[in-house]
Amino acid sequence: MAIFLEIFSKGSDLLxxxxxxxxxxxxxxxxxxxxxxxxxxxxxxxxVGVFFCxxxxxxxxxxxxxxxxxxxxxxxxIMVLFLFVVMLMNLNKxxxxxxxxxxxxxxxxxxxxxxxxxxLGLFYSKVNTVSKYQEVLSSGNIGLTQSISAIxxxxxxxxxxxxxxxxxxxxxxxxxxxxxxxxxNNSQ
Amino acid sequence: MTLQYYIYxxxxxxxxxxxxxxxxxxxxxxxxxxxxxxxxxNLLLVAFSKVHHLxxxxxxxxxxxxxxxxxxxxxxxxxxxAEVVVGLSIIVMLFRNTHSVDVNTLNRLxx
Numbered sequence: 001m002a003i004f005l006e007i008f009s010k011g012s013d014l015l016x017x018x019x020x021x022x023x024x025x026x027x028x029x030x031x032x033x034x035x036x037x038x039x040x041x042x043x044x045x046x047x048v049g050v051f052f053c054x055x056x057x058x059x060x061x062x063x064x065x066x067x068x069x070x071x072x073x074x075x076x077x078i079m080v081l082f083l084f085v086v087m088l089m090n091l092n093k094x095x096x097x098x099x100x101x102x103x104x105x106x107x108x109x110x111x112x113x114x115x116x117x118x119x120l121g122l123f124y125s126k127v128n129t130v131s132k133y134q135e136v137l138s139s140g141n142i143g144l145t146q147s148i149s150a151i152x153x154x155x156x157x158x159x160x161x162x163x164x165x166x167x168x169x170x171x172x173x174x175x176x177x178x179x180x181x182x183x184x185n186n187s188q
Numbered sequence: 189m190t191l192q193y194y195i196y197x198x199x200x201x202x203x204x205x206x207x208x209x210x211x212x213x214x215x216x217x218x219x220x221x222x223x224x225x226x227x228x229x230n231l232l233l234v235a236f237s238k239v240h241h242l243x244x245x246x247x248x249x250x251x252x253x254x255x256x257x258x259x260x261x262x263x264x265x266x267x268x269x270a271e272v273v274v275g276l277s278i279i280v281m282l283f284r285n286t287h288s289v290d291v292n293t294l295n296r297l298x299x
Contacts, residue, residue, distance in 0.1 A: 020189050024197050031201055031224060040216050050201075050235035054227050057268040060189075063234045066258055070230075073265050078223070078272050085276050086216060089283050108210055115203060137189045142241045142255040142270050150252065152259050163266050170270035175227060180284075 016137045020060055027053035040086045044079055051075045063143035194235035201228035215282075215289045219275055226268050230261045 030049035037043050051074045058067035141147065150158055201224060208221030211239025236259065282294055 017189055020193075024193075024281050027197070028200055028204070031204040034217070034224065035204065037210060040214060042216050043220060047224065050224060051227065054231055057231055058193075058234055061234050061238045063258055063261075064232060065235075066230075066261055069262065069265060070227075073269060074223070078269060079277060081272060082216065082220065085280060088280070089289065111206055111210070115199075115206075119199065122192075122199070135190065138242065140238065140241055140245065141250075142237065142252055143231060143258060147252040147255045148258055148262070152262070155256075156259055156263075159263060164216070165265065166266065166270050170273045174273045174277045177274070178280050 013137065016060060020057070020137065023053050023056045023060075025058075041083065044082050044086065047082075048075050048079050051079070058143070060137055061143070062140040065143055065145045065148050067143075191235055191239050194232065196233075198228045198232040201225075201231070211291060213290050215279055215291050215294060218291065219272075219279070221275060222281055223268065223272070233257045233261050246270075 027050050030046045030053065033042045033046040034050070037046060051070060055067040055070045055075075058064070058070060205221040205225035205228065208224070209218050212218055212221070237254045237257030240257070241251070244251050249269040279289065283289055286293055288294070
């Protein structure tokens with residue numbers, strides 16, 4: 001509750017703060033429902049909801065280009081790929097089974113210790129408190145296509161070209177892995 | 189809205205993703221939780237880029253400092269797209285061989 005009071009007292013624009021808080025709550029709700037929902041298709045649709053909420057946050061943070069790319073790439077392409085895979089597999093038989101593992105002990109303990117250390121660090125960090133409590137939602141022009149492309153095609157031109165190679169490798173791997181191999185079927 | 193708020197939001201989303209990876213048995217949902225974690229990190233990068241930009245905007249209003257982090261977010265999205273292609277094709281191949289998406293039956297990586 002204290003964090004919300006702090007947000008509202010320090011925020012300059014009340015409307016953007018209200019929208020940011022409500023979008024965050026919606027994102028957390030959708031993220032929890034990904035884990036909770038029993039059917040994989042419902043999980044995929046909730047994940048699309050999370051992606052839309054995160055795109056809304058990008059718009060609030062003046063990252064308009066990334067917001068559009070996030071919707072096109074994640075919600076448009078990747079999630080449709082997930083949806084096709086789930087629909088191609090006939091998962092109705094496995095719906096009756098138990099859905100949850102018991103939490104694996106070793107990784108759970110290690111991760112909870114690490115995460116609580118991170119959280120303690122967030123609470124008690126004294127470093128650079130000016131930027132820690134700086135108002136983030138304000139005007140800016142770094143997220144436009146002009147500024148991102150100016151950096152992407154000058155300083156990061158080589159990684160951008162290597163991206164094409166990565167995609168080519170991924171396409172080849174996808175084709176080779178997903179085709180029906182007769183040798184594997186014969187050997188079984 | 190402060191930077192601290194976005195750190196907590198990304199932390200919560202990342203933790204939910206980790207919890208999903210630890211708890212669920214369906215390998216597709218585990219994969220989706222990995223995507224959720226990537227998105228939490230992307231959101232944090234964008235928030236940090238905005239703060240970094242605002243510190244320099246005081247001196248030069250037309251500066252583009254801070255947009256590098258958004259380029260990195262773009263690269264993370266590219267790598268995630270390639271990862272999804274390979275991972276989903278592996279899942280399809282495993283499902284074709286074992287007729288199951290349960291991680292308990294996939295832990296041997298053969299048959």
